Amino acid sequence: MTRPTLAITLGDVAGIGPEITAKSLLNHPEVREVCRPVVVGDADSLRTGVRLAGGDPERVRAVASAERAGADPERIDVVQVGPSLGHLPYGELSGEAGDGAARYVMAACDLARRGEVDGIVTPPLNKAAMHLGGHAWPGHTELLAHEFGVENFSLVLSAGDLYFFHLTTHVSLAEAIRLVTPARTDAVLRLAGAFAAALGRPDEPIGLAGLNPHAGENRLFGDEDADVLAPAVQRAREAGINASGPLPADALIPQAVQGRWKLVTVCYHDQGHAPFKAVYGDDGVNITVGLPVVRVSVDHGTAFDIAGRGIARESSLVLAIGRAAELAPGWGHIWQTAQAAA
Secondary structure, eight states: OOOOEEEEEOOOTTTTHHHHHHHHHHHOHHHHHHOEEEEEEOHHHHHHHHHHTTOOGGGEEEESOSTTTTOOTTOEEEEEOSSOOTTSOTTSOOHHHHHHHHHHHHHHHHHHHTTSOSEEEEOOOOHHHHHHTTOOOSSHHHHHHHHHTOSSOEEEEEETTEEEEESOOSSOHHHHHHHOOHHHHHHHHHHHHHHHHHTTOTTOOEEEEOSSGGGGTTTTTOSHIIIIIHHHHHHHHHTTOOEEEEEOHHHHHHHHHTTSOSEEEESSHHHHHHHHHHHHGGGOEEEEETSSSEEEEESSOOOTTTTTSSOOOOHHHHHHHHHHHHHGGGHHHHHHHHHHHO
Protein backbone atom coordinates (compact mmCIF):
# COMPACT_ATOMS: atom_id res chain seq x y z
CA MET A 1 0.00 0.00 0.00
CA THR A 2 1.44 3.39 -1.01
CA ARG A 3 2.19 5.61 1.95
CA PRO A 4 0.40 8.97 1.77
CA THR A 5 2.48 12.11 1.64
CA LEU A 6 1.57 14.38 4.56
CA ALA A 7 2.36 18.08 4.90
CA ILE A 8 3.26 18.91 8.50
CA THR A 9 2.98 22.66 9.05
CA LEU A 10 5.45 23.99 11.59
CA GLY A 11 2.99 26.11 13.56
CA ASP A 12 4.12 29.14 15.54
CA VAL A 13 7.92 28.95 15.63
CA ALA A 14 8.00 30.81 18.98
CA GLY A 15 6.12 27.89 20.50
CA ILE A 16 6.75 24.16 20.73
CA GLY A 17 5.90 23.40 17.08
CA PRO A 18 9.50 23.02 15.84
CA GLU A 19 10.47 20.88 18.85
CA ILE A 20 7.57 18.44 18.67
CA THR A 21 7.87 18.20 14.89
CA ALA A 22 11.56 17.32 15.22
CA LYS A 23 10.91 14.78 17.98
CA SER A 24 8.12 13.15 15.98
CA LEU A 25 10.28 12.69 12.90
CA LEU A 26 13.53 11.81 14.70
CA ASN A 27 12.35 9.54 17.49
CA HIS A 28 9.37 7.69 16.04
CA PRO A 29 10.22 5.35 13.15
CA GLU A 30 6.56 4.32 13.02
CA VAL A 31 5.77 7.73 11.52
CA ARG A 32 7.72 6.97 8.35
CA GLU A 33 6.24 3.49 8.22
CA VAL A 34 2.79 4.95 7.59
CA CYS A 35 3.53 8.14 5.61
CA ARG A 36 6.04 10.26 3.72
CA PRO A 37 6.32 13.41 5.87
CA VAL A 38 7.29 16.81 4.51
CA VAL A 39 7.47 19.82 6.80
CA VAL A 40 6.01 23.09 5.53
CA GLY A 41 7.55 26.07 7.28
CA ASP A 42 10.99 27.38 8.14
CA ALA A 43 14.16 25.28 7.92
CA ASP A 44 16.17 27.37 10.41
CA SER A 45 13.48 27.17 13.08
CA LEU A 46 13.20 23.43 12.53
CA ARG A 47 16.98 23.05 12.88
CA THR A 48 16.70 24.68 16.29
CA GLY A 49 13.93 22.25 17.12
CA VAL A 50 16.17 19.36 16.07
CA ARG A 51 18.87 20.62 18.44
CA LEU A 52 16.33 20.69 21.28
CA ALA A 53 15.40 17.13 20.39
CA GLY A 54 19.04 16.05 20.60
CA GLY A 55 19.46 15.50 16.88
CA ASP A 56 21.80 16.69 14.16
CA PRO A 57 20.52 19.90 12.51
CA GLU A 58 22.25 18.86 9.30
CA ARG A 59 19.50 16.31 8.78
CA VAL A 60 17.14 19.16 7.87
CA ARG A 61 17.02 19.73 4.09
CA ALA A 62 15.15 22.48 2.28
CA VAL A 63 13.30 21.20 -0.82
CA ALA A 64 11.50 23.04 -3.57
CA SER A 65 8.69 20.54 -3.97
CA ALA A 66 6.83 17.99 -1.86
CA GLU A 67 6.52 15.48 -4.69
CA ARG A 68 9.74 13.58 -3.92
CA ALA A 69 10.09 14.58 -0.29
CA GLY A 70 9.88 12.40 2.78
CA ALA A 71 11.41 9.25 1.30
CA ASP A 72 14.83 9.37 3.00
CA PRO A 73 14.53 8.46 6.70
CA GLU A 74 17.86 10.18 7.36
CA ARG A 75 16.51 13.53 6.20
CA ILE A 76 13.80 15.88 7.36
CA ASP A 77 12.55 17.64 4.24
CA VAL A 78 11.18 21.16 4.54
CA VAL A 79 9.35 23.25 1.97
CA GLN A 80 10.60 26.72 2.91
CA VAL A 81 7.82 29.32 3.07
CA GLY A 82 8.87 32.95 3.27
CA PRO A 83 11.99 34.28 5.00
CA SER A 84 13.86 32.59 7.81
CA LEU A 85 12.33 33.06 11.25
CA GLY A 86 15.17 31.38 13.08
CA HIS A 87 16.05 34.65 14.82
CA LEU A 88 12.77 34.86 16.74
CA PRO A 89 12.94 34.07 20.48
CA TYR A 90 10.91 31.30 22.05
CA GLY A 91 7.95 32.05 24.26
CA GLU A 92 7.19 35.57 23.01
CA LEU A 93 4.11 36.74 21.14
CA SER A 94 5.23 37.77 17.66
CA GLY A 95 3.41 39.05 14.62
CA GLU A 96 6.22 37.64 12.46
CA ALA A 97 5.71 34.17 13.90
CA GLY A 98 1.92 34.48 13.61
CA ASP A 99 2.17 35.54 9.99
CA GLY A 100 4.53 32.65 9.29
CA ALA A 101 2.22 30.12 10.95
CA ALA A 102 -0.73 31.24 8.81
CA ARG A 103 1.34 31.22 5.62
CA TYR A 104 2.57 27.69 6.35
CA VAL A 105 -1.05 26.52 6.44
CA MET A 106 -1.84 28.38 3.20
CA ALA A 107 1.19 26.79 1.52
CA ALA A 108 0.14 23.31 2.69
CA CYS A 109 -3.33 23.89 1.26
CA ASP A 110 -1.74 24.91 -2.04
CA LEU A 111 0.34 21.70 -2.07
CA ALA A 112 -2.85 19.71 -1.46
CA ARG A 113 -4.69 21.49 -4.28
CA ARG A 114 -1.79 20.67 -6.62
CA GLY A 115 -1.88 17.02 -5.60
CA GLU A 116 1.61 17.04 -4.07
CA VAL A 117 0.37 15.98 -0.62
CA ASP A 118 -2.46 13.71 0.48
CA GLY A 119 -3.16 15.32 3.83
CA ILE A 120 -2.25 18.09 6.25
CA VAL A 121 -1.14 17.76 9.87
CA THR A 122 -0.96 20.91 11.98
CA PRO A 123 1.10 21.58 15.10
CA PRO A 124 -0.30 24.52 17.09
CA LEU A 125 -0.42 28.15 16.09
CA ASN A 126 -1.10 31.07 18.40
CA LYS A 127 -4.31 32.90 17.51
CA ALA A 128 -3.23 36.23 19.01
CA ALA A 129 0.08 36.09 17.13
CA MET A 130 -1.72 35.21 13.91
CA HIS A 131 -3.93 38.27 14.36
CA LEU A 132 -0.86 40.43 15.04
CA GLY A 133 0.52 39.09 11.77
CA GLY A 134 -2.51 40.37 9.87
CA HIS A 135 -4.60 37.21 9.59
CA ALA A 136 -7.92 37.66 11.39
CA TRP A 137 -9.09 34.06 11.41
CA PRO A 138 -10.44 32.61 14.67
CA GLY A 139 -8.16 29.59 14.27
CA HIS A 140 -6.78 26.86 12.06
CA THR A 141 -10.17 25.41 11.18
CA GLU A 142 -11.63 28.60 9.77
CA LEU A 143 -8.43 29.40 7.86
CA LEU A 144 -8.44 25.96 6.24
CA ALA A 145 -12.12 26.27 5.32
CA HIS A 146 -11.43 29.63 3.67
CA GLU A 147 -8.46 28.25 1.73
CA PHE A 148 -10.54 25.40 0.36
CA GLY A 149 -13.64 27.51 -0.18
CA VAL A 150 -15.98 25.39 1.96
CA GLU A 151 -18.79 26.61 4.19
CA ASN A 152 -20.13 23.39 5.72
CA PHE A 153 -17.43 22.05 8.04
CA SER A 154 -16.96 21.03 11.63
CA LEU A 155 -14.14 20.82 14.13
CA VAL A 156 -14.15 17.22 15.35
CA LEU A 157 -12.28 16.02 18.41
CA SER A 158 -11.42 12.33 18.23
CA ALA A 159 -9.96 9.69 20.49
CA GLY A 160 -10.03 6.17 19.10
CA ASP A 161 -13.42 5.70 17.49
CA LEU A 162 -15.12 8.49 19.48
CA TYR A 163 -15.85 11.72 17.59
CA PHE A 164 -17.11 15.04 18.98
CA PHE A 165 -18.56 17.33 16.27
CA HIS A 166 -19.03 21.02 17.14
CA LEU A 167 -21.78 23.39 16.04
CA THR A 168 -19.63 26.39 17.00
CA THR A 169 -16.02 26.79 18.13
CA HIS A 170 -13.85 29.91 18.42
CA VAL A 171 -16.41 32.54 19.30
CA SER A 172 -17.68 34.03 22.54
CA LEU A 173 -20.34 32.10 24.41
CA ALA A 174 -22.89 34.82 23.63
CA GLU A 175 -22.04 34.55 19.92
CA ALA A 176 -22.14 30.75 20.07
CA ILE A 177 -25.73 30.86 21.33
CA ARG A 178 -26.68 33.12 18.40
CA LEU A 179 -24.93 30.81 15.95
CA VAL A 180 -26.80 27.69 17.07
CA THR A 181 -29.35 28.08 14.30
CA PRO A 182 -31.58 25.57 12.52
CA ALA A 183 -29.41 25.79 9.39
CA ARG A 184 -26.15 25.20 11.25
CA THR A 185 -27.58 22.33 13.30
CA ASP A 186 -28.95 20.70 10.14
CA ALA A 187 -25.58 21.09 8.40
CA VAL A 188 -23.48 19.53 11.17
CA LEU A 189 -25.89 16.64 11.70
CA ARG A 190 -25.65 15.97 7.97
CA LEU A 191 -21.85 16.09 8.18
CA ALA A 192 -21.85 13.66 11.10
CA GLY A 193 -24.22 11.35 9.26
CA ALA A 194 -22.09 11.51 6.10
CA PHE A 195 -18.95 10.81 8.11
CA ALA A 196 -20.57 7.77 9.71
CA ALA A 197 -21.70 6.51 6.31
CA ALA A 198 -18.23 6.99 4.83
CA LEU A 199 -16.79 4.97 7.71
CA GLY A 200 -19.18 2.15 6.80
CA ARG A 201 -21.50 2.76 9.77
CA PRO A 202 -24.52 4.58 8.30
CA ASP A 203 -26.78 3.60 11.20
CA GLU A 204 -24.38 4.78 13.92
CA PRO A 205 -26.34 6.73 16.57
CA ILE A 206 -25.48 10.42 16.81
CA GLY A 207 -26.19 12.13 20.13
CA LEU A 208 -26.84 15.88 20.10
CA ALA A 209 -26.05 17.67 23.35
CA GLY A 210 -28.51 20.26 24.56
CA LEU A 211 -27.49 23.90 24.60
CA ASN A 212 -28.98 24.67 28.01
CA PRO A 213 -28.74 22.79 31.33
CA HIS A 214 -30.84 19.62 31.24
CA ALA A 215 -31.46 20.31 27.52
CA GLY A 216 -33.80 23.11 28.59
CA GLU A 217 -35.87 21.05 31.04
CA ASN A 218 -39.10 21.51 29.08
CA ARG A 219 -38.37 25.22 28.51
CA LEU A 220 -37.63 25.97 32.17
CA PHE A 221 -34.03 26.89 31.23
CA GLY A 222 -34.46 28.34 27.76
CA ASP A 223 -36.30 27.68 24.52
CA GLU A 224 -33.41 26.91 22.14
CA ASP A 225 -33.43 23.16 22.75
CA ALA A 226 -37.12 22.85 21.97
CA ASP A 227 -37.27 25.41 19.18
CA VAL A 228 -33.96 24.81 17.36
CA LEU A 229 -32.31 21.53 18.30
CA ALA A 230 -35.26 19.15 18.62
CA PRO A 231 -36.73 20.03 15.20
CA ALA A 232 -33.26 19.62 13.63
CA VAL A 233 -32.98 16.13 15.08
CA GLN A 234 -36.39 15.29 13.66
CA ARG A 235 -35.36 16.54 10.21
CA ALA A 236 -32.16 14.52 10.40
CA ARG A 237 -34.09 11.38 11.27
CA GLU A 238 -36.46 11.98 8.36
CA ALA A 239 -33.35 12.15 6.15
CA GLY A 240 -32.18 8.75 7.38
CA ILE A 241 -29.63 9.97 9.97
CA ASN A 242 -29.81 8.14 13.29
CA ALA A 243 -29.75 11.28 15.43
CA SER A 244 -31.09 11.62 18.98
CA GLY A 245 -31.60 14.58 21.26
CA PRO A 246 -31.20 17.15 22.41
CA LEU A 247 -29.85 15.27 25.42
CA PRO A 248 -28.47 16.80 28.63
CA ALA A 249 -24.75 17.24 28.04
CA ASP A 250 -23.86 16.11 31.56
CA ALA A 251 -25.48 12.76 30.78
CA LEU A 252 -24.57 12.38 27.09
CA ILE A 253 -20.84 13.05 27.38
CA PRO A 254 -20.15 10.64 30.28
CA GLN A 255 -22.11 7.99 28.37
CA ALA A 256 -19.93 8.66 25.31
CA VAL A 257 -16.77 8.26 27.37
CA GLN A 258 -18.14 4.95 28.64
CA GLY A 259 -18.69 3.75 25.07
CA ARG A 260 -22.43 4.14 24.59
CA TRP A 261 -22.03 6.80 21.90
CA LYS A 262 -19.35 7.02 19.20
CA LEU A 263 -20.62 10.18 17.49
CA VAL A 264 -21.57 13.21 19.56
CA THR A 265 -22.49 16.73 18.47
CA VAL A 266 -21.96 19.56 20.97
CA CYS A 267 -23.10 23.16 20.75
CA TYR A 268 -20.04 25.20 21.71
CA HIS A 269 -16.28 24.98 22.22
CA ASP A 270 -15.98 24.26 25.93
CA GLN A 271 -18.98 21.95 26.01
CA GLY A 272 -16.87 19.56 23.95
CA HIS A 273 -13.27 20.58 24.58
CA ALA A 274 -13.28 20.76 28.37
CA PRO A 275 -14.53 17.22 29.10
CA PHE A 276 -12.71 15.75 26.10
CA LYS A 277 -9.32 17.11 27.14
CA ALA A 278 -9.94 16.22 30.79
CA VAL A 279 -10.44 12.59 29.84
CA TYR A 280 -8.16 12.05 26.84
CA GLY A 281 -5.36 14.61 27.13
CA ASP A 282 -2.58 13.73 24.68
CA ASP A 283 -4.62 10.79 23.36
CA GLY A 284 -6.92 13.10 21.39
CA VAL A 285 -6.63 14.79 18.02
CA ASN A 286 -8.57 17.42 16.10
CA ILE A 287 -9.98 16.50 12.67
CA THR A 288 -11.67 18.94 10.30
CA VAL A 289 -14.57 17.22 8.56
CA GLY A 290 -15.89 19.00 5.47
CA LEU A 291 -12.57 19.71 3.72
CA PRO A 292 -11.58 18.03 0.43
CA VAL A 293 -8.34 16.80 2.04
CA VAL A 294 -7.80 15.21 5.44
CA ARG A 295 -6.51 17.57 8.11
CA VAL A 296 -5.62 16.42 11.60
CA SER A 297 -4.20 18.59 14.36
CA VAL A 298 -2.74 18.20 17.81
CA ASP A 299 -5.15 18.83 20.64
CA HIS A 300 -3.05 21.41 22.51
CA GLY A 301 -1.64 24.90 22.17
CA THR A 302 1.73 26.52 21.56
CA ALA A 303 2.86 26.19 25.21
CA PHE A 304 4.93 29.38 25.25
CA ASP A 305 5.73 28.72 28.92
CA ILE A 306 7.89 25.69 28.08
CA ALA A 307 8.96 26.54 24.52
CA GLY A 308 12.69 26.20 23.91
CA ARG A 309 13.33 24.07 26.99
CA GLY A 310 13.38 20.68 25.26
CA ILE A 311 10.65 19.20 27.47
CA ALA A 312 7.59 19.36 25.19
CA ARG A 313 5.78 16.07 24.60
CA GLU A 314 5.25 15.06 20.97
CA SER A 315 2.73 12.28 21.62
CA SER A 316 -0.31 14.21 20.32
CA LEU A 317 1.49 15.11 17.09
CA VAL A 318 2.60 11.50 16.53
CA LEU A 319 -1.00 10.45 17.05
CA ALA A 320 -2.23 13.14 14.64
CA ILE A 321 0.19 12.00 11.94
CA GLY A 322 -0.90 8.41 12.38
CA ARG A 323 -4.59 9.31 12.21
CA ALA A 324 -4.05 11.42 9.07
CA ALA A 325 -2.16 8.57 7.43
CA GLU A 326 -5.00 6.20 8.35
CA LEU A 327 -7.74 8.46 6.98
CA ALA A 328 -5.99 9.86 3.89
CA PRO A 329 -6.49 6.89 1.51
CA GLY A 330 -10.28 6.92 1.99
CA TRP A 331 -10.79 10.64 2.49
CA GLY A 332 -12.07 11.15 -1.06
CA HIS A 333 -15.09 8.99 -0.15
CA ILE A 334 -15.63 10.98 3.04
CA TRP A 335 -15.47 14.24 1.06
CA GLN A 336 -17.84 13.02 -1.67
CA THR A 337 -20.31 11.67 0.87
CA ALA A 338 -20.25 14.96 2.80
CA GLN A 339 -20.76 16.92 -0.42
CA ALA A 340 -23.73 14.76 -1.39
CA ALA A 341 -25.27 15.39 2.04
CA ALA A 342 -24.75 19.16 1.90
